[in-house]
Amino acid sequence: MITWIGTKELACAERPSVLSRILPDGTGNSCGSRVGGGRIVLGVNWLHQRYCVSEKWREEMVGQTLPWVLEDVELDGPVLEIGPGPGLVTEALVRLGVADLTTLEIEPEAAEGLRRRYGTQVRVEVGDAAAMPFSNASFGTVLCCTMLHHVPTREAQDRVLTESRRVLWPDGVLAGSDSRTSLGFRMFHVFDVHNPVDPQNFPERLTAAGFSDVSVDPVEDRFRFRAVAL
Numbered sequence: 001m002i003t004w005i006g007t008k009e010l011a012c013a014e015r016p017s018v019l020s021r022i023l024p025d026g027t028g029n030s031c032g033s034r035v036g037g038g039r040i041v042l043g044v045n046w047l048h049q050r051y052c053v054s055e056k057w058r059e060e061m062v063g064q065t066l067p068w069v070l071e072d073v074e075l076d077g078p079v080l081e082i083g084p085g086p087g088l089v090t091e092a093l094v095r096l097g098v099a100d101l102t103t104l105e106i107e108p109e110a111a112e113g114l115r116r117r118y119g120t121q122v123r124v125e126v127g128d129a130a131a132m133p134f135s136n137a138s139f140g141t142v143l144c145c146t147m148l149h150h151v152p153t154r155e156a157q158d159r160v161l162t163e164s165r166r167v168l169w170p171d172g173v174l175a176g177s178d179s180r181t182s183l184g185f186r187m188f189h190v191f192d193v194h195n196p197v198d199p200q201n202f203p204e205r206l207t208a209a210g211f212s213d214v215s216v217d218p219v220e221d222r223f224r225f226r227a228v229a230l
């Protein structure tokens with residue numbers, strides 16, 4: 001099981017560097033949300049950490065956005081999930097029966113939480129999606145949910161796209177979603193990376209990264225994207 005380490009638990013356990021920067025008093029007056037057993041920490045601000053494991057996010061991400069993102073996407077080959085964080089999407093993919101699942105997460109503590117939870121069921125890697133530690137044409141699907149806006153520069157985001165294309169086999173699919181920015185979204189990212197992707201010019205960026213059959217569908221507060229590796 002996965003446990004989200006909140007400030008209270010962190011006070012009595014080892015305190016990861018990211019959170020000790022964020023929690024000035026280090027005492028942990030609040031508690032984290034539990035989504036299972038094990039431990040997860042994100043390189044994102046405290047509000048974010050709590051939200052990413054909340055029931056509200058589960059309902060939004062797993063209940064609404066993920067089915068929309070995966071509409072008509074076949075998950076029968078090896079699947080790579082980039083930026084899994086605490087693993088709500090990972091959990092959903094396992095439940096969907098994805099048998100060959102790899103995750104790539106830049107935060108070692110978050111990856112460690114997934115490793116504890118899944119053992120050998122999911123191949124959990126620590127690394128940067130802008131420089132992936134995988135061979136060319138290794139995956140049938142790359143899934144990228146709520147991750148790109150955490151990548152600090154447009155250049156690095158574009159490298160995430162070209163790397164996704166590189167590790168996909170021909171006709172493999174990159175699918176994902178991200179949030180559209182707003183005042184509330186900006187406030188939510190105080191002390192956090194906030195580099196939102198503009199859905200308007202995202203098709204050109206996907207095409208420039210070597211994808212075809214690109215589609216980007218914006219709705220109110222989010223967008224989904226889909227692109228096929230050439």
Ligand SMILES: C[S@@+](CC[C@H](N)C(=O)[O-])C[C@H]1O[C@@H](n2cnc3c(N)ncnc32)[C@H](O)[C@@H]1O
Pocket residue numbers: 042043044052061082083084085086087088089104105106107110127128129130144145146147150151
């Ligand atoms: C907001 S969480 C999203 C978690 C999950 N995908 C979801 O939608 O609920 C974004 C995650 O992306 C990870 N991340 C950010 N930049 C990354 C990079 N360059 N490579 C891999 N993971 C990255 C962060 O550490 C964080 O765990």
